[in-house]
Amino acid sequence: MKRVVVTGMGMINALGLDKESSFKEICAGKTGVDRITLFDVEDFPVQIAAEVKNFDPLSVIEDGKEVKKMDRFIQLGLKAAAEAMGDAKFGEFDADEFGVSSAAGIGGLPNIEKNSNVCVARGPRKISPFFIPSSLVNMLGGMVSIAHGLKGPNLSSVTACAASTHAICEAAKCIMIGESKKMLVVGAESAICAVGVGGFAAMKALSDRNDDPATASRPFDKGRDGFVMGEGAAALVLEEYEDAKARGARIYAEIIGFGESGDAYHITSPTLDGPTRAMKKALAMAENPKIDYINAHGTSTSVNDRNETNALKEVFGDKTPPVSSTKGQTGHCLGAAGAIEAVVSIMAMQDGIMPPTINQIEKDEECDLDYVPNVARKADLNIVMSNSFGFGGTNGSVIFKKLD
Structure with missing residues (x-):
């Protein structure tokens, strides 16, 4: 099997328009959560999210x-x-x-909402001819391939909040078996719209701390009351190791293990078994190395955080490494979360720093691991794991190693 390495990264989220600025803010414990501006939230029970601010699409799309x-x-x-x-x-x-x-959990939900309203109010002839192609999840990969002239496998993962972690796994598989030598992984999500926020609010999945957005997302904290929606994207260039070495590429990390599993249990509630098996598969593939840090799925929901804590204990026992969730900073970026958190994990390893889990206000007896509370911590990180779990009982874990 071919070895797979990461030689390029990009990231955009509520804390920055590039990987360096957003990672700096994440480690500083800043949050991008604030009152929603993308639509009128006056009548909504949830009025907060982590929006990307000051993004001009013309910065990357030449033709308006x-x-x-x-x-x-x-x-x-x-x-x-x-x-x-x-x-x-x-x-x-x-x-x-x-x-x-490529990957997204929902895709073009704002466009679906917009054109549905147009259809009802003005009739089907007024629907935009670009509606369907602009909303398809796999059109992310299509547009990216066109922009960069990439003619190899063009794949798309749509596995809820595990989507872009699965996209990393799929890309790595392509290189490992020799189907391609290079893969560009892209995870993106932007579902902060009326029907998106309204739908998750109807499920009682979101925090409704509208009067205190900065502390609304509090993973593993006793007072957590739901996740906060975020938007953003991240990308990773994966290459076959020998090819990267031959061209003198800077190698950020090697992918040494990944694991995927299904709960086969419930559409929204997780099991202990599913996440546990995904992590064990990743560790087995990596030949059971010592993990120095874990970027958790850590959504700030009561069920997920307790379940993930128990799964980590099941896998690592009393040797569970420090764990943090960066969703308090970026919000939960749904299908983009895995790619964003993979980039964060690799940058943490490169810079020797564990990002904090912010808003650790009151300890939860059922969440009793070392979550790197509130303040980033310097550490020598050589091998890190990133976890993502999604509705439908879909799980993914990936392990990165720093190369000498």
């Missing part, structure tokens, strides 16, 4: 007419992809050997 042909999640994905490709510093490459593995 093209902007209308793609939903916001695609625009954010193109921004992250452009940063990752620039970061990888390619000269020429074989386009046939360079593929895309």
Whole structure:
């Protein structure tokens, strides 16, 4: 099997328009959660989210007419992809050997909402001809492949909040078995719209601390009352190790293990078994190394945080490494969360720092691990794990190792 390494990264979220600025703010314990501005929330029970501010799609899309042909999640994905490709510093490459593995949990929900309203109010003839292609999840990969001329496998994962972790796994598999030599992984999401926020609020999944948005997302804290929606994107360039080495690429990390599993239990409630098996599979593939840090799924919901804590204990016992969730800073970016948190995990390893779990106010007896509370911690990190779990009982874990 071919070895797979990461040679380029990009990221955009509520804390920054690039990986460096957003990672700095994440480690500083800042949050991007605030009152929603993307639509009128006056009548909504939940009025807060982590929006990307000051993003101009024309910064990555030269033709203004093209902007209308793609939903916001695609625009954010193109921004992250452009940063990752620039970061990888390619000269020429074989386009046939360079593929895309894209991901989103929901896709163009704002566009679906908009055109549904148009259809009801003004009739079907007024629906935009760009509605369908601008909303499809796999059009993220399509637009990215067009933008960078990538003609290898063009794959798409739509596995809820585990989607872009699965996209990393799928891309790694392609390289490992020799189907391609390079893959660009892109996870993006932008579902902060009336029907998106209203739908999650109807499930009682969201925090409704409208009067205190900065502390609304509090993973593993006793007072947690739901997640906060976020939006954003991240991208990773994966390459076959020997190819990357031959071209003198900067190698951020090697993917040494990943695991995927299904709960086969419930549409929204998790099991202990599913996440546990995903982590054990990743560790077995990596030949059971010592994990120095785990970026948790850590959504700030009562059930997930307790279940993930128990799963970590099941896997690691009393040797569970420090764990943190960065969703207090970025919000829960749904299908983009796995890619964003993979980039965060790799940057943490590179910089020797564990990002904090912010808003640790009151300890929960059922969540009793070391969550790196409130303040980032310097540490020598050589191997890190990132977890993602999604509705429908879908789980993914990936392990990265720093190369000498």
